[in-house]
Amino acid sequence: MPRERASGTDSELIELVSELVKIESENPPGNEKPVAEFVANWFDGEGIDAEVIEKPFEDRPQVVAQVGSGDPTLVLNGHTDVYPAGDRSRWEHDPYGAEIADGKLYGRGSVDMKLGLSLAMLTAKNLKPEIESGGLDGSIIVHAPIGQETGDPGTLALIEEGYGGDYAVVLEPTRMETVTSNKGLAWYDITVNGEPGHSARPDSGVNAIEEAHALVGRLLEYDDELRQREHELVGPAYANLTQIEGGLTGNMIPEKMTLRLERRFFPNETVDEMDEEVGALLEDVASEYDLDIEWERVSSYESTDAPTNSYPAEVFRKHSSDVAGVSTEPAGRPWAADTRWFINHTDVPAITWGPGDSALCGRYDEHFDIDEAETGLDILQRASREILSTSDD
Structure with missing residues (x-):
C-alpha cells in the first residue's frame, strides 16, 4: 500500500527541503558543490550507493544515487543550481533561511528546484525496502545535476556516464500537470x-x-x-x-x-x-x-517535443488526477527543462512533472505550498511504484 504522507511543517520532506534551501548554490557563478556534497552524504547516511561525478566540470560535481538493479529503471532528476538571489533587501523572507509562514516555505530555489530534488531523494529512500525485498521489480536512479539554469550539459553528462534508465521524470514545478512540451x-x-x-x-x-x-x-x-x-x-x-x-x-x-x-x-x-x-x-x-x-x-x-501518450506520461496523469484532481489533458510549459537531454539525445521516454508554481521561479520571496508539496510526494511514490512494478519478464 502507498506510504501515508506526513503533514505539517516538521515532516521529513520539509526538513530536507529546508536543509537544501539553506545551502546557497547560485548559478551563475556555478556554486553547486556544497549541495552536491550534502546530497552525497545524505544518501550515504541512508545506506544508498551514491557516486560523485566530476564531469562536465571538475569544480562543479554532480551526484548520482541508485537503489536496486532490476528493470525497469526510473530516473528522477532534480538540478542543484538556483538563480542568484539578487537584491536581498527586496526579500521579505531570508532567501537562504527556509522560513515557513502561512503554510508556505520561502527561499531561493525552494520551488526551483530544491523541492523537486528532495522529492527524488525521499522517493528513493522510501521505496528502497520494497525494491530490495523484491516487492518492486525495478530500480531508481536519482540525478542531482548542475547547470540547468545556464544551459550546461550536466544531465547529458550523467546520461553519457551510463545513468540513462528506461524512463525519466524531471521534477520541475508544473503544478503536477504532466508536461511533454517545452520551449x-x-x-x-x-x-x-x-x-x-x-x-x-x-x-x-x-x-x-x-x-x-x-x-x-x-x-x-x-x-x-x-x-x-x-x-x-x-x-x-x-x-x-x-x-x-x-x-x-x-x-x-x-x-x-x-x-x-x-x-x-x-x-x-x-x-x-x-x-x-x-x-x-x-x-x-x-x-x-x-x-x-x-x-x-x-x-x-533545445526545445522538447515528447509524445503526449508515453507510458510515464499516462501513469503520472492518472495518479495526479486521482490524488489531486489535476487535469489529464496534455500540457506544455514556456520554459526549457533538462527533459530535452533524454528526449532529444536518447530513446528514454521522459516527462516534466512536479508540485509548485513555475511562475514563482526567480522571483523575490520564491516559495511553495507545503500541503501541495506533501501531495506531490505521495503522487510521485504512487506513480513510481506502478512504473517499477512493470517488468519485461
Missing part, C-alpha cells in the same frame, strides 16, 4: 560598433549607443510579431532583451554597445532555424540603417 531558447549577443571619442567633442566619434536606437526599436517590433505566433501547449513565442552593456567611462563616446537577445521558440523549431531567422533580421537592420553589427549565439537550450 527552447537561444541567447544572442548583438554588438553595435561605433568610433570612440571625447565626449566634449561628441561629433569626433560615432556613438554606438545612439547607433543602436534603431536596432532596439526593430527588436521590440520583432517581439510583437512573435507574440502573434501561438503553440497550443506552450503559448506564444518571444524575443526578450535581457542585458545591455556599453561604454568605458562617463566622458568618452562609447565605441561598442552589446545587447543580449533571448529568443524563446516552439517545441517543433530548432536552434539552427533561430540562427537563420535572427541573422536575417540583423542583416536587414544593418543594411537599412547603415549599422556595423556583429552577433553570435552564446548559449542555447
Whole structure:
C-alpha cells in the first residue's frame, strides 16, 4: 500500500527541503558543490550507493544515487543550481533561511528546484525496502545535476556516464500537470560598433549607443510579431532583451554597445532555424540603417517535443488526477527543462512533472505550498511504484 504522507511543517520532506534551501548554490557563478556534497552524504547516511561525478566540470560535481538493479529503471532528476538571489533587501523572507509562514516555505530555489530534488531523494529512500525485498521489480536512479539554469550539459553528462534508465521524470514545478512540451531558447549577443571619442567633442566619434536606437526599436517590433505566433501547449513565442552593456567611462563616446537577445521558440523549431531567422533580421537592420553589427549565439537550450501518450506520461496523469484532481489533458510549459537531454539525445521516454508554481521561479520571496508539496510526494511514490512494478519478464 502507498506510504501515508506526513503533514505539517516538521515532516521529513520539509526538513530536507529546508536543509537544501539553506545551502546557497547560485548559478551563475556555478556554486553547486556544497549541495552536491550534502546530497552525497545524505544518501550515504541512508545506506544508498551514491557516486560523485566530476564531469562536465571538475569544480562543479554532480551526484548520482541508485537503489536496486532490476528493470525497469526510473530516473528522477532534480538540478542543484538556483538563480542568484539578487537584491536581498527586496526579500521579505531570508532567501537562504527556509522560513515557513502561512503554510508556505520561502527561499531561493525552494520551488526551483530544491523541492523537486528532495522529492527524488525521499522517493528513493522510501521505496528502497520494497525494491530490495523484491516487492518492486525495478530500480531508481536519482540525478542531482548542475547547470540547468545556464544551459550546461550536466544531465547529458550523467546520461553519457551510463545513468540513462528506461524512463525519466524531471521534477520541475508544473503544478503536477504532466508536461511533454517545452520551449527552447537561444541567447544572442548583438554588438553595435561605433568610433570612440571625447565626449566634449561628441561629433569626433560615432556613438554606438545612439547607433543602436534603431536596432532596439526593430527588436521590440520583432517581439510583437512573435507574440502573434501561438503553440497550443506552450503559448506564444518571444524575443526578450535581457542585458545591455556599453561604454568605458562617463566622458568618452562609447565605441561598442552589446545587447543580449533571448529568443524563446516552439517545441517543433530548432536552434539552427533561430540562427537563420535572427541573422536575417540583423542583416536587414544593418543594411537599412547603415549599422556595423556583429552577433553570435552564446548559449542555447533545445526545445522538447515528447509524445503526449508515453507510458510515464499516462501513469503520472492518472495518479495526479486521482490524488489531486489535476487535469489529464496534455500540457506544455514556456520554459526549457533538462527533459530535452533524454528526449532529444536518447530513446528514454521522459516527462516534466512536479508540485509548485513555475511562475514563482526567480522571483523575490520564491516559495511553495507545503500541503501541495506533501501531495506531490505521495503522487510521485504512487506513480513510481506502478512504473517499477512493470517488468519485461
